[in-house]
Amino acid sequence: MTENLQRSPLHEDHLALGARLVPFAGWEMPVQYAGLMAEHHAVRQNVGVFDISHMGQLIVSGPGAEAFLNHALTNDISRLAPGQGHYTLLLNENGGIIDDLIAYRTDPNTFLLIVNAARITEDWTQLTSLHAQQPDTEPLVELANLSPACAGLAIQGPKSRAVFATLFGPDATYPEKNTVISSDTPEDLMWLCGTGYTGEDGFEFFMPATTASDWFQRIVAAVQAEGGLPCGLGARDTLRLEMGYPLNGNDLSPDHTPLQAGLGFFVALNKRAFVGQPALLHEKTAGLTRKLIGFRMTGTAPPPRPHYPVLSAEGQPLGEICSGTLSPTLQYGIGMAYLPPTHTTPGTPLQIEIRGKTYPAEVTKKPFHRPHS
Amino acid sequence: MSTVLNHLRYRPSHEWIEPGKSPAAVGITDHAQAELTDIVFVDLPAIGRQVKAGDPIAVVESVKAASDIYAPVSGEIVGVNEALNGNPGLINTDPFTEGWIFQIAPSNPTEPDTLLDAEAYRAHIA
Structure with missing residues (x-):
């Protein structure tokens, strides 16, 4: 099978x-450089840099942008002051998850959406379709997809601030958690965002693809000077899973609602009408039929992996793993699965079926690991 | 450059076996361990199991993937490396000695000689 894979502007650097x-997600991306384990520990102990150029950047702007996005997305975007951002979800009419994303308000009438690579097309289709349904009497909204021209880098780990100071000087304003700083020189650097996908302190930034290689080389040098490493998607996955962060495609899909996924905190159910709201209100009243839980292996076992069957202690099939791995920090297997409400209390014994054998596990709270802060 | 030992025989799927011995130790090559990266779990075969050449009989797992290990020859599994249960990383640090995976008594003592020799295996991974 031949695939037309997109290449990061950092391909040659990798x-x-x-x-x-x-x-x-349709891209050819680094899964690892030195090795997944070393990269994982580098982020927990020092710092790492990840190429996130595959992620998408959509701009929604105009006097009607706030109202438009408050209808399209689950969180209450009117709460964001300029310079702030939050985690939010794009749903279909059934309350199913099209994408999870970060929305930033970069100025009073402009919003930056950082979306998953594999969902850029679906997101764009949904947003443009909602836009087309708007009556002409609504205030103007403009949509733009900057993804093809944008590159992105994530710096993550307890020494991220030291890397930031190396790059921008000791007096530069650090993008604190859930804030965005728009650059004064967008031809070189576009946005600095206080976000990440590892649970560690850190920032993500987005620049024109043309300047990415230069930034990356400087950042790799700064990261290495702090005892860190360039990191691939392998470590990105184990780091996010230790935090219990869902991955779109594995843990989130149109078959699941944010309530099932335990993301109710990011759904402002009682704001004005939004796409999927009636379905979620109905589900809340009727009660959840399944819920995304965390589990850990309780004995010696192979690493749990997606699609392995999850059974009750008595051997009754309950569901399947959506994300699973050996936790490099904890040194035991961890994972997530959608299970019926009878099997969601922490401590509930489970079994995981791996190659025809069953191994003991138990429901456990997320996050699996709490970084020192 | 990965190490290939001259006195061993190789299956193209990257297992090595000691020729002219019964029981013969079997493991995976230095090239294979480097490709798999940090090995975190090994599913060992049952002792006494009769296997045919090419049967998947063990599994070596890194964080990212589970990889089948195939019987290089037909025979009976007569030993397994229990040390791998506590320290699967032995396959990474010492794939040809401490990191052996199982021992097989070949049904046909000359079958290992039909596998790739060191020169052919070097060409295979080049």
Whole structure:
């Protein structure tokens, strides 16, 4: 099978660093450089830099942008002051998850949406379709997809602030958690965002694809000077799973609602009408039929992986793993699965079926790991 | 450059076996361990199991993937490396000695000689 994989603007840099490249969400991206374990520990202990150029950047602007997005997305975007951002979800009419994303208000009438690579097309289709349904009497809203021209880098780990100071000087304003700083020189650097996907302190930033290689080389040097490493998608996955962060495609899909996924905190159910709201209100009244739980292996076992069957202690099939791995920090297997409400209390014994054998596990609270702060 | 030992025989799927011995130790090559990266779990075969050449009989797991290990020859599994249960990383640090996976008594003592020799295996991974 041949696939037309997109390449990051950092492709040559990755090859020069000895990266192993794999297909991911239609992109050819580094899964690891030095090794997944070393990269994982580098982020927990020092700092790492990830290429996130595959992620999408959509701009929604105009006097009607706030009202439009408050109808399209689950969180209450009117709460964001300029410079602030939050986690939110884009749903279909059934309350199913099209995408999870971060929305930033970069100025009073402009919003930046950072979306998943594999969902850029679906997001764009949904937003443009909602836009087309708007009556002409609504205030003006403009949509733009900047993804093809944008590159992105994530710096994550307890030494992220030291890397930031190396890059921008000791007096530069650090993008604190859930804030965005728009650059004065967008031809070089576009946005600095206080977000990440590892549970550690850190920031993500987005720049024109044309300047990405230069930034990356400077950042890799700054990261290495702090005892850190360039990191691939392998470590990104184990780091996010230790925090219990869902991954779109594995843990989130149009078959699941944010309530089932435990993301109710990011749904402003009682704001004005939004897409999926009636379905969620109905589900809340009727009660959840399944819920995304965390589990851990309680004995010696192979690493749990997606699609392995999850059974009750008595051997009754309950569901299947959506994300699973050996936790490099905890040194035991962890994962997530959608289970019926009878099997969601922490401590509930489970079994995981791996290659025809069953191994003991138990429901456990998320996050699986809490970084020192 | 990965190490290939001259006295061993190789299956193209990256298992090595000691020729001219019964029981013969079997493991995976230095090239294979480097490709798999940090090995975190090994599913060992049952002792006494009769296997045919090419049967998947063990599983070596890194964080990212589970990889089948195939019987390089037909025979009976007569030993397994229990040390891998506590320290699967032995396959990474010492794939040809401490990191052996199982021992097989070949049904046909000359079958290992039909596998790739070191020179052919080097060409295979080049």
